[in-house]
Amino acid sequence: MDQRGKYLSCLGYHRKAYVIDWWRWLTRKIPLLEIASPLLKRAAVCAICLVLSRIGNVIFLPGLDLEAVGSNLTSGAEHAALQGDLQGHLFGLASPLSIYSLGIGPYIDASWLLSGMMLLKFPLRAYRHLNTLRRSGREGASALKLYTQVGALGFAVVLGARRAAELRPYAGRRALFVTDTMLQLVAGAMVLRYAVDQNERAGLGDGIALLICAGIGSRYADLLQRLPAALAAAQAPVWNVGLAVAGCGALVYAATFITKVEKRLPLVYYKRRLKERQKEITHGILPPEPQRAPDYIPLRLTPSGTGSLLMASFVFSLLPACMGWLSPAAASALAALMFSPAVKPWAFGVVVMLTCYLDFSGGSAAHDFSEWLGSVDAGVKGISPGPFTEEFLTREQGTLRLLGSLCMAGLAIAAHLLDATCTRQLGFSLDSLSLILMSGFITTAHRQAQALLRIPRLSRALAQERELLKLSSIGA
Structure with a gap:
C-alpha cells in the first residue's frame, strides 16, 4: 500500500472513531437515545422503504402517449371507485401508468396459490412437500419464501404482459413496446417486493400493510383537503x-x-x-421455592x-x-x-x-x-x-x-x-x-x-x- 492509501485508511479509521465517540457523548447526554437506538434504526429503515415504495408512482412508463391514454383508458381512480378503494392500493391502480402499476398483486397471487394448495390439499404431492417444509423450521420457511418469490415473478410476467398489451394501442413507438413495458412492470413489482422484505426484516410492522397504509394515508390527506368544501356543499x-x-x-x-x-x-x-x-x-424440611x-x-x-x-x-x-x-x-x-x-x-x-x-x-x-x-x-x-x-x-x-x-x-x-x-x-x-x-x-x-x-x-x-x-x- 502506498503512502496515499495508508493516509486514507488512517483518516477513515479516525473518522469512524470520532463518530463513535460523538454517539457515546450524545447517548450520555440523552439516555433515551441509547434505549431507543434499535427502534430508531428500524424506524429509519421503515421510512426508507416507504419512500422507495412511493417514488415509483411518479415514474411513468416510457413510450406512451399520455394524452391519448388519459382520454381513452379508464383511469385508476374510476377503477377504485367501482371496485372499492382498497383494490386500488392492492394492485397499484392509483397510478395505472407508472412502473408500480402491478403493485404487490403478483406476490399476493403467489401467496394465495400456496395457501390454496394447503387448504385444498391438492395436488397431494405438492401439499405433502409444502407441509414438510412448513414443519422444517427456518430452512423450510426460507424454501417456502423462495417458492413464493418465484411464483410472484411468474405472475408479474403474465400480468405485465397483459397490461403491456392493453397499453400497446397508445404507444408512441410499437417496436418491442410490449417486451420493454413488461420488463419495466416486472422490475417495479420486484422493487416493491424488495421494499416489503427489507421492512419485514429490519423495519417496523408488516411490509404489505405498510404499503397499503401509505396509500390510504395519502388518500386521507386529499380527503382532508376537500373536507371543508364538501361539508359546505x-x-x-x-x-x-x-x-x-x-x-x-x-x-x-x-x-x-x-x-x-x-x-x-x-x-x-x-x-x-x-x-x-x-x-x-x-418428611424433611425443604426450602420454599419461589412461586x-x-x-x-x-x-x-x-x-x-x-x-x-x-x-x-x-x-x-x-x-x-x-x-x-x-x-x-x-x-x-x-x-x-x-x-x-x-x-x-x-x-x-x-x-x-x-x-x-x-x-x-x-x-x-x-x-x-x-x-x-x-x-x-x-x-x-x-x-x-x-x-x-x-x-x-x-x-x-x-x-x-x-x-x-x-x-x-x-x-x-x-x-x-x-x-x-x-x-x-x-x-x-x-x-x-x-x-x-x-x-x-x-x-x-x-x-x-x-x-x-x-x-x-x-x-x-x-x-x-x-x-x-x-x-x-x-x-x-
Missing part, C-alpha cells in the same frame, strides 16, 4: 359529522379489542408436578388480527378479475352486482367470514402443537396427552375461529354500512374499513416497538444496579 349539521367520527372511532376501538381477545389454556409440566409430589412424600407465574397457551380469537380483512378485501376484488380472464362482459356484470351499494356490505361480510374461518394451515396446527407439548413433557391441564390433547386443541381452535369470523364479518358489515350512511348524509365517505386496517398496522408496529425497547431498558436497569453495588462496596 352538503350543508350537513355539525352533529352529523360528530356522529360519523364517533362511529369510526368506535369501529377502530372494537377492532383493536377483538384482536386482543384470547383464551388461555393452563399448562401442566409433568416432571415438575412429579417433583412436587415427591417433596410432599418426604412461578402460571404458564398457559394463548389462543387468540383472531390470530391474524386485521390481516384477515386485508385478505378478504383482496379475495373480494379478485373475483371479478378472475372472471375477466374468461369473459370480460361477465366480469363487468359480476363487478356491478358485487359492488352495488345494496349487495356489497353483505357479500363482503360473507367473504370475510369464510376467509377467517378457513384453516389455511392444512389442519395440522393442533397436531404440531400437541407434538411440541409432548416433546417438552407438558400438557393442557385436565386433558390427557396425545390424541386427546390434539382433539381438544382442534375443537377449541375451531370454536374460536368461528367466533372470530363472526366478529370480523360483523365489523366489516358495520364499516360498509357506516360508509354508506356517511355518503348519503354527508356526501362523502370516511372509509372506516381503511381506518381499521391502519389501526391494525399501528398496533402491530407498537407491539414490535415495545419488544425492541424491553431489552435496552433491562440492560440499563442492570447497569444502574451494578453502579449502586460499586458505590455500596466503596462506602463499606
Whole structure:
C-alpha cells in the first residue's frame, strides 16, 4: 500500500472513531437515545422503504402517449371507485401508468396459490412437500419464501404482459413496446417486493400493510383537503359529522379489542408436578421455592388480527378479475352486482367470514402443537396427552375461529354500512374499513416497538444496579 492509501485508511479509521465517540457523548447526554437506538434504526429503515415504495408512482412508463391514454383508458381512480378503494392500493391502480402499476398483486397471487394448495390439499404431492417444509423450521420457511418469490415473478410476467398489451394501442413507438413495458412492470413489482422484505426484516410492522397504509394515508390527506368544501356543499349539521367520527372511532376501538381477545389454556409440566409430589412424600424440611407465574397457551380469537380483512378485501376484488380472464362482459356484470351499494356490505361480510374461518394451515396446527407439548413433557391441564390433547386443541381452535369470523364479518358489515350512511348524509365517505386496517398496522408496529425497547431498558436497569453495588462496596 502506498503512502496515499495508508493516509486514507488512517483518516477513515479516525473518522469512524470520532463518530463513535460523538454517539457515546450524545447517548450520555440523552439516555433515551441509547434505549431507543434499535427502534430508531428500524424506524429509519421503515421510512426508507416507504419512500422507495412511493417514488415509483411518479415514474411513468416510457413510450406512451399520455394524452391519448388519459382520454381513452379508464383511469385508476374510476377503477377504485367501482371496485372499492382498497383494490386500488392492492394492485397499484392509483397510478395505472407508472412502473408500480402491478403493485404487490403478483406476490399476493403467489401467496394465495400456496395457501390454496394447503387448504385444498391438492395436488397431494405438492401439499405433502409444502407441509414438510412448513414443519422444517427456518430452512423450510426460507424454501417456502423462495417458492413464493418465484411464483410472484411468474405472475408479474403474465400480468405485465397483459397490461403491456392493453397499453400497446397508445404507444408512441410499437417496436418491442410490449417486451420493454413488461420488463419495466416486472422490475417495479420486484422493487416493491424488495421494499416489503427489507421492512419485514429490519423495519417496523408488516411490509404489505405498510404499503397499503401509505396509500390510504395519502388518500386521507386529499380527503382532508376537500373536507371543508364538501361539508359546505352538503350543508350537513355539525352533529352529523360528530356522529360519523364517533362511529369510526368506535369501529377502530372494537377492532383493536377483538384482536386482543384470547383464551388461555393452563399448562401442566409433568416432571415438575412429579417433583412436587415427591417433596410432599418426604418428611424433611425443604426450602420454599419461589412461586412461578402460571404458564398457559394463548389462543387468540383472531390470530391474524386485521390481516384477515386485508385478505378478504383482496379475495373480494379478485373475483371479478378472475372472471375477466374468461369473459370480460361477465366480469363487468359480476363487478356491478358485487359492488352495488345494496349487495356489497353483505357479500363482503360473507367473504370475510369464510376467509377467517378457513384453516389455511392444512389442519395440522393442533397436531404440531400437541407434538411440541409432548416433546417438552407438558400438557393442557385436565386433558390427557396425545390424541386427546390434539382433539381438544382442534375443537377449541375451531370454536374460536368461528367466533372470530363472526366478529370480523360483523365489523366489516358495520364499516360498509357506516360508509354508506356517511355518503348519503354527508356526501362523502370516511372509509372506516381503511381506518381499521391502519389501526391494525399501528398496533402491530407498537407491539414490535415495545419488544425492541424491553431489552435496552433491562440492560440499563442492570447497569444502574451494578453502579449502586460499586458505590455500596466503596462506602463499606
